[in-house]
Amino acid sequence: xxxxxxxxxxxxxxxLAASSNVYAEKLPFQDTDTLNTLLLALQGKQAEIHLASGExxxxxxxxxxxxxxxxxxxxxxxxxxxxxxxxxxxxxxVSNQ
Numbered sequence: 654x655x656x657x658x659x660x661x662x663x664x665x666x667x668x669l670a671a672s673s674n675v676y677a678e679k680l681p682f683q684d685t686d687t688l689n690t691l692l693l694a695l696q697g698k699q700a701e702i703h704l705a706s707g708e709x710x711x712x713x714x715x716x717x718x719x720x721x722x723x724x725x726x727x728x729x730x731x732x733x734x735x736x737x738x739x740x741x742x743x744x745x746x747v748s749n750q
Contacts (some may be wrong), residue, residue, distance in 0.1 A: 665670045698713065710727060723737075
């Protein structure tokens with residue numbers, strides 16, 4: 654099941670990357686990438702996270718651990734950060750600008 658989620662996420666990121674050369678230059682996609690490696694490459698940048706629960710969170714990727722993501726300065730929630738279980742992430746959306 655985890656492999657299917659990772660494959661689905663990788664496909665989503667690959668589709669986003671293929672749709673923009675600018676994006677491909679900013680965050681190159683490798684066949685060996687995992688959600689963790691993509692998040693590590695996004696540290697300090699804006700991202701939108703979709704969780705398996707259906708909740709969507711947007712903020713700055715502050716820190717990435719083995720199993721946990723710190724998403725800082727949540728959009729629409731002043732003065733809040735979120736600690737997210739990486740295994741609960743179903744989609745990662747990043748700006749291509």
